[in-house]
Amino acid sequence: MKKTYQSKKARQYRAARARNEARRRQGFRDWRRERNRSWQGVADSERKTLTVNRDNPDQTIVIPSKFKLLSEPDRVLGVLHDIETKGRKYGSVVLDMRSVVEFDLPAITSLSAIGYRTYRLYGENRLFGIRWPLDPDANALIKRSGFKNYSEGHEPNDTGSEANMMADRKRNIQPEYAQQLANIVDDYLHPGKRRGQNVLDDVVYTTVYELMKNTSLHASSTDNEESWWVAYSHDSKINQVEIVFIDCGMGIMESLNRKVSAGTIRRFVSGSNAKFLEDVFHGRVPSSTGIPGRGTGLPTLRETCVDEGLINNAVVVTNDVIANLNLDDYSLLDNVFSGTLVYFRVPAQHNGVTR
Amino acid sequence: MKKTVNIATDFTRQPGLRTPEQTPGTSGLEFREHILKPILTEILAGHGTLTVDLSGTSGFPPSFLEEAFGGLVREFGYDTVSDVLELIGDASSQKWVDRAKRLMIRARGQAEEKRKYTPW
Numbered sequence: 001m002k003k004t005y006q007s008k009k010a011r012q013y014r015a016a017r018a019r020n021e022a023r024r025r026q027g028f029r030d031w032r033r034e035r036n037r038s039w040q041g042v043a044d045s046e047r048k049t050l051t052v053n054r055d056n057p058d059q060t061i062v063i064p065s066k067f068k069l070l071s072e073p074d075r076v077l078g079v080l081h082d083i084e085t086k087g088r089k090y091g092s093v094v095l096d097m098r099s100v101v102e103f104d105l106p107a108i109t110s111l112s113a114i115g116y117r118t119y120r121l122y123g124e125n126r127l128f129g130i131r132w133p134l135d136p137d138a139n140a141l142i143k144r145s146g147f148k149n150y151s152e153g154h155e156p157n158d159t160g161s162e163a164n165m166m167a168d169r170k171r172n173i174q175p176e177y178a179q180q181l182a183n184i185v186d187d188y189l190h191p192g193k194r195r196g197q198n199v200l201d202d203v204v205y206t207t208v209y210e211l212m213k214n215t216s217l218h219a220s221s222t223d224n225e226e227s228w229w230v231a232y233s234h235d236s237k238i239n240q241v242e243i244v245f246i247d248c249g250m251g252i253m254e255s256l257n258r259k260v261s262a263g264t265i266r267r268f269v270s271g272s273n274a275k276f277l278e279d280v281f282h283g284r285v286p287s288s289t290g291i292p293g294r295g296t297g298l299p300t301l302r303e304t305c306v307d308e309g310l311i312n313n314a315v316v317v318t319n320d321v322i323a324n325l326n327l328d329d330y331s332l333l334d335n336v337f338s339g340t341l342v343y344f345r346v347p348a349q350h351n352g353v354t355r
Numbered sequence: 356m357k358k359t360v361n362i363a364t365d366f367t368r369q370p371g372l373r374t375p376e377q378t379p380g381t382s383g384l385e386f387r388e389h390i391l392k393p394i395l396t397e398i399l400a401g402h403g404t405l406t407v408d409l410s411g412t413s414g415f416p417p418s419f420l421e422e423a424f425g426g427l428v429r430e431f432g433y434d435t436v437s438d439v440l441e442l443i444g445d446a447s448s449q450k451w452v453d454r455a456k457r458l459m460i461r462a463r464g465q466a467e468e469k470r471k472y473t474p475w
Contacts, residue, residue, distance in 0.1 A: 173377065175369055179413055202414030202447070209416045213372050283461075296458065300417035303457075308450055 059090050065099045069106040070315060070343065073322050076107045077335035080114045084338075087118035094129040101135045103142070106315075106343045109231040109244045112147050113339070117248045145231075173216050178208040181230060185241045188234040189348040203310045204243065204346055210297050211245045211342055219249025219340065239348045240312070248339040251319035252298070253277065256285070274330040277321045281330075301325070305344065314344040356403030358394050363411030366390060373418040383422030391427055398439050399431070409452055410445040420455045425462035433463035 061082045069076040086093045115128060133139045182205040208230065215228045229246040249255070253273050279285045283299035305314040305325045314325040318340040323330045362370065366386050371378025375385055394405055409415065428436050436459070444452045 173372070175371065175378070175413075179369065182413070202412070203450075206414035206416050209372075209414075210418070213377065213416070213418065217377075296417045296421045296461075300454070303454070308453075310450065 056090070059086060059092065060094045060096050061086065062096045063100050065101045067100055067103040067107045069110060069317070069341070070104055073317060074334045076110070077317075077333060077337050080110060080337065081335050083111075083114055084118050087115075092129065094131065096131045097133045097138075097142070098131050100133040100138050100142070103138065105231055105233045105242055106244045106317075106341060108142065108145055108147055109229055109246055110337070110341055112145075112231075113229045113246045113248050173209070173212045175205075175209055177230075178205045178212065181205075181208055181232065181243075185232065185243070185346055188241050189239060189346065203304060207301065207304060207311065207344070208243070208245060210301070214297055214340075215247040215249060218252075218255045219247045235345075241346045242313075243344055243346065245342045246339060251338060251340055252280070252316075253319040253321060256280065272332060273319065273321050274323075274332045277316075277318070277323055278328075278330040281316075281323065281325065301342070312345040312347055314342070316343075317341040356398060356401060357406070358398065358403065359406040359408060360390060360394065361408040361411065362386070363408075368411065369413045370415050370419045372416055373422040383419035384426070386419070387423045387426050391423060392430075395427065395431065395436070395439065399435070404439050404441060406441045406443055408443050409455070410443075410448040412448070412451075415451045415454070417454065417458070420451065421458045421462070424455045425458045428459050428462040433459065 061079060063079060064072075064075055066072060067076060067079070083093060083095075119128075133142060182202065185204045212228060219228075227247070229244075231244045231246075232241055234241050250258075253276065256276075276285070280298055281302045301314065301316075302325050304310050305312070306328070312326065316323040316325065317333075317337050319338070320333045320336045321330060322333055360366075367381040369381060370383070370386075371381030373383050375382045391405075391407070398405055424436075424440075424442075427440070442452045442455055
């Protein structure tokens with residue numbers, strides 16, 4: 001026979017426990033009633049996104065109407081920072097994108113990359129609840145971008161060239177992927193023409209290849225390789241393809257700071273991070289490995305853009321610095337981007353020569 | 356003796372990165388050690404030139420060019436290499452020729468710097 005304690009203390013304990021249990025159940029019933037009321041008249045697909053935030057306004061992040069990394073980097077980085085901190089705290093967030101009218105490829109790709117990483121690290125079931133843009137153009141474009149797939153926590157499978165914008169997440173050094181991307185860019189810029197002998201298609205291949213290598217060798221603080229993201233978009237008005245490459249590793253500045261020689265130069269010669277990154281791109285900082293001949297990747301990216309003019313509008317965002325290579329402008333940011341973002345445009349012609 | 360090497364046909368159409376650990380079989384180090392260096396050594400023993408054709412590939416990551424041609428300069432010296440080595444390419448690969456020449460000049464600077472500060 002089960003022994004029941006009849007002491008005063010035991011009775012008080014059981015009563016308190018019952019009260020707490022009843023209170024918890026009542027709280028759940030209240031929450032469910034409110035949720036069911038809020039669901040009335042809402043489509044089933046929409047209901048799923050609403051369940052993420054529960055009723056916590058702290059979990060909602062409002063995306064500004066002009067969400068452009070190239071023109072307003074601090075604002076976009078602020079949103080990314082919010083996603084990381086709130087994602088870490090709550091495991092899920094709601095992105096209120098209803099007011100979004102304009103956005104650019106780097107902003108939406110970095111949103112995907114940071115969101116995906118945060119989801120992998122802290123997400124419970126899904127990271128994002130999304131309130132899609134009310135503006136029909138922005139709504140259509142953002143849904144076509146593949147961002148929705150990442151927001152639901154699985155890999156994208158729609159990478160068809162039909163889409164105007166595509167984001168892809170990969171790992172390791174993959175020359176085949178770089179070649180595939182170069183072919184896609186060539187098809188966009190020179191539709192219906194024979195592939196292979198274009199002046200510019202191999203520039204995409206080599207630039208992306210080099211960026212993959214940097215991610216693979218330098219981005220991760222652990223033994224695991226960081227994944228990288230590539231997104232592209234074709235601007236048919238001026239017939240240029242814009243490409244964004246992102247890794248969510250430690251960033252160029254942090255990576256160099258860990259190396260003794262480069263860290264010393266930053267502290268005693270360059271001073272600020274912006275000046276230091278300028279020195280790196282101008283080839284004035286010796287290789288972090290100390291081996292002769294190393295450290296050619298970043299200066300060559302600048303040469304490709306500025307000296308050779310093979311790519312345009314190259315912008316690099318890493319840690320607390322944004323660098324516009326064409327303008328030779330290196331500025332400090334208020335918010336920090338934990339990783340490296342490289343943006344550039346590929347023109348259809350180089351010095352008037354198409355192929 | 357005049358020798359010609361076409362990277363696309365004699366080595367790979369998709370040049371890789373710097374070392375075999377990064378890209379086995381297509382790295383700049385392997386190209387230098389297995390193809391360029393034996394021919395160059397043979398030429399330096401007698402007389403002749405080596406022509407390297409950079410056309411026909413998917414493109415050259417800078418680390419491949421640096422390891423292949425910059426490494427050659429560091430090993431044999433800029434003057435020796437530039438006397439016998441000629442880099443050529445078609446219109447679309449002329450940019451790789453220019454880049455490889457720049458990297459060779461940069462490697463010369465590094466080699467001189469190293470010599471200057473080495474006490475023995």
